[in-house]
Amino acid sequence: MTSRQQLGLVKVLVLTAIIFYIPSNVVPVMTMTLNGNVSPLTVMGGVREMIQSGLWPVGLIIFLASIVLPFLKIIIMCAILWLHGTPLYLEERSRLHRIMKKIGNWAMIDIFLLSIIAAVGQLGILASIHAEPGALFFSGVLLCNIFSCELYLSKWIWKEMK
């Protein structure tokens, strides 16, 4: 793969992430059935529920990792792609790219949370927890983010300058 094609792939991945980001936040991620009460939960709904029940430290972690982080990652990748090949903000761009590579994977926390919760939620009518299509969109956003970040090489930021 030439670097030109790879750059194109990065652009496509960022675009896909933007498209998936909207349904991932609107469509429910899981359904909880507890003693007959069915409640579908979106990512934001799960966070709100946790904060309301007084578990704000956990709610905050989930909020930062699964809503703020993917959004920030898309914004940063857009900015990096927008400024690709221009001599503006070189240091800031490479610093952001490095930070993003380091913390980007924490967005997976929501998918893991879902898998652990779904594992124990198999008690029939008493407590059953099911994944919903929102989780698919959500993991789509995550994968696009991770791959776009990994495929964009940090030396490209500087390459055009030499």
Added chain:
Amino acid sequence: MNECLSSEFCPDCGAPYNDRILSCGQDLLCTCCGKKLKKYGNPYSLQIVWALVTASLICMLMANVTPIIVFNVSGNTQSSFMITGVESLFLQGYWPLAILVFLCSIALPMLHLLAYWYLLGGSCLQAPWPGLKKILVIVETLMPWNLIPVFAVATMAAVVKLKQLGTIEWQSGALWIGLLAILSLITTRFFDRRLFEDMLASIEISS
């Protein structure tokens, strides 16, 4: 010990820098873009990391074969292993999610640790084991896929969340996952590509 070894170029931005011997705890950063070019390499650090990785492999094994949490609603209990989540997602028809969770929490970390162990074994024993260079590439590509610390925090969050719904108890598996997360955080701090490259070069010369 600020003796200058040679002049080289940063792989990212191409700015020249002076390679020098570092003292304990020092990092060599690129003055232009801030990339970490070199870490302080203690001659025993390979052995330390080898020991850490061996411990991680044992923890990984234990984390996979012992139950993590037990959930109890009105007397009905359900215990879960790391693989149970994958299984139930698969059975609910969300196989892409199941595969993703399986890869990120079990398969890739395991593969990463095994490859790392092999690489460190070859380097520590100064033995020309076959394919060490390829293994270095594998270890580097799998580095960002080691999501065990994330999994550990997710376990904690899940326990807190499920507490509202029923009785939930930790099992020994959670302890192993916690240990594994701490170990893998320490190990990534020690990883230094240059150390391995130097070691591989010296093995090739001696053999």
